[in-house]
Amino acid sequence: MTQATGAPGTIEAAFSGRIGAFALDAAFSVPARGVTALFGPSGCGKTTVLRCMAGLTRLDGRCLVDGDVWQDARQFRPAHRRPVGYVFQEASLFPHLSVRRNLLYGAPLVPPPRSIAFDEVVRLLGLAHLLDRGPHHLSGGERQRVAVGRALLSQPRLLLMDEPLSALDRATKDEILPFLERLHGALDLPVLYVSHDMAEVERLADRLVLLERGRVLACGPLAALQSNPDLPLATTRDAAVSLDGIVESYDGADGLIALAVRGARFLVPAPPGEIGARRRLSIAAGDVSLALEMPRASTILNVVDARILSVTALRSHEMTLVLGLGADGAGDRLLARVTRRSFVQLDLRVGLAVHAQVKGVALAAAGSPPAGVSGA
Numbered sequence: 001m002t003q004a005t006g007a008p009g010t011i012e013a014a015f016s017g018r019i020g021a022f023a024l025d026a027a028f029s030v031p032a033r034g035v036t037a038l039f040g041p042s043g044c045g046k047t048t049v050l051r052c053m054a055g056l057t058r059l060d061g062r063c064l065v066d067g068d069v070w071q072d073a074r075q076f077r078p079a080h081r082r083p084v085g086y087v088f089q090e091a092s093l094f095p096h097l098s099v100r101r102n103l104l105y106g107a108p109l110v111p112p113p114r115s116i117a118f119d120e121v122v123r124l125l126g127l128a129h130l131l132d133r134g135p136h137h138l139s140g141g142e143r144q145r146v147a148v149g150r151a152l153l154s155q156p157r158l159l160l161m162d163e164p165l166s167a168l169d170r171a172t173k174d175e176i177l178p179f180l181e182r183l184h185g186a187l188d189l190p191v192l193y194v195s196h197d198m199a200e201v202e203r204l205a206d207r208l209v210l211l212e213r214g215r216v217l218a219c220g221p222l223a224a225l226q227s228n229p230d231l232p233l234a235t236t237r238d239a240a241v242s243l244d245g246i247v248e249s250y251d252g253a254d255g256l257i258a259l260a261v262r263g264a265r266f267l268v269p270a271p272p273g274e275i276g277a278r279r280r281l282s283i284a285a286g287d288v289s290l291a292l293e294m295p296r297a298s299t300i301l302n303v304v305d306a307r308i309l310s311v312t313a314l315r316s317h318e319m320t321l322v323l324g325l326g327a328d329g330a331g332d333r334l335l336a337r338v339t340r341r342s343f344v345q346l347d348l349r350v351g352l353a354v355h356a357q358v359k360g361v362a363l364a365a366a367g368s369p370p371a372g373v374s375g376a
């Protein structure tokens with residue numbers, strides 16, 4: 001178990017105990033900034049951990065947020081005294097109050113220093129044109145945006161989001177995700193985000209706490225866990241790795257941006273990107289094939305140098321390879337899925353320099369919210 005020290009700048013949590021037949025024994029320590037996703041299969045304990053953090057469920061353990069003790073062996077701060085914003089699966093807005101009054105419900109009368117301003121929340125979540133409406137006249141996505149806004153205006157020091165998009169259909173999720181991405185960029189507020197949807201996690205999260213059957217399997221930066229062959233993420237059928245890159249150039253004629261990651265440069269179909277802006281790529285293991293010689297003529301745009309760092313047999317006919325980008329293999333990690341036959345025929349092995357042909361490269365994050373609803 002991680003030893004809690006209560007260091008400023010970190011969130012340290014360790015909870016153990018039983019709820020009915022379920023046993024939780026989960027400990028993790030993450031920076032008190034950015035978005036940390038609690039990820040794992042249904043029933044692994046994600047919501048229980050979040051409820052323990054909020055003080056809504058009481059199990060033995062510790063909870064220290066940015067140097068502040070919320071729970072340890074001697075004390076347990078009750079839920080109403082913990083500065084958390086909690087966003088649930090279903091937005092539970094007050095039906096008789098307007099959006100404006102829902103947003104302000106729970107906001108402190110005297111905002112603390114460095115508080116999140118009403119106008120800022122309205123702008124970030126695109127709520128300006130909805131302020132005088134009642135919740136019955138909102139779409140599911142709009143209701144959830146109001147719920148997020150209300151949580152932010154309670155001036156939390158930690159935002160807890162429990163599958164906030166899971167009750168929404170795909171199109172509505174896609175509509176709301178850019179707003180959440182924008183919040184992440186604009187606000188200096190740590191977020192613990194529960195999800196079992198990796199596509200959502202790839203768009204929003206900086207790091208992962210990976211849970212399985214009430215225990216923490218691993219905790220760390222998203223890409224590091226995705227590319228760790230000892231963890232289940234790397235061996236699922238749709239295994240993929242997220243890479244954070246910097247926009248180097250934009251080719252308007254072909255609609256491609258050049259994105260530099262550690263050890264490689266990828267051309268990605270994307271709208272114009274500001275030079276120097278950060279963008280996240282997602283590359284599926286199944287979209288990466290290997291060649292020992294540089295292909296001379298191919299429709300594949302992205303062929304990058306890499307080295308094989310590890311090899312894991314997956315099923316009887318398939319292998320998962322972890323690649324290090326760059327001629328020396330010291331750059332970012334990538335996963336490649338190859339057949340056992342090709343693996344043997346090419347005599348692939350750890351340490352070998354290869355050319356990784358990447359068939360599908362997509363931006364994990366779309367960037368800006370839909371036009372016309374910015375609320376500006």
Ligand SMILES: Nc1ncnc2c1ncn2[C@@H]1O[C@H](COP(=O)(O)OP(=O)(O)OP(=O)(O)O)[C@@H](O)[C@H]1O
Nearest residue numbers: 019020021022041042043044045046047048049196
């Ligand atoms: N009040 C309760 N009484 C008994 N068992 C409970 C209670 N609350 C949760 N559990 C059990 O604890 C386990 C963990 O539940 P939890 O909701 O934390 O999982 P989860 O990972 O968030 O799942 P999901 O992704 O499906 O929401 C489950 O097996 C659940 O049935």
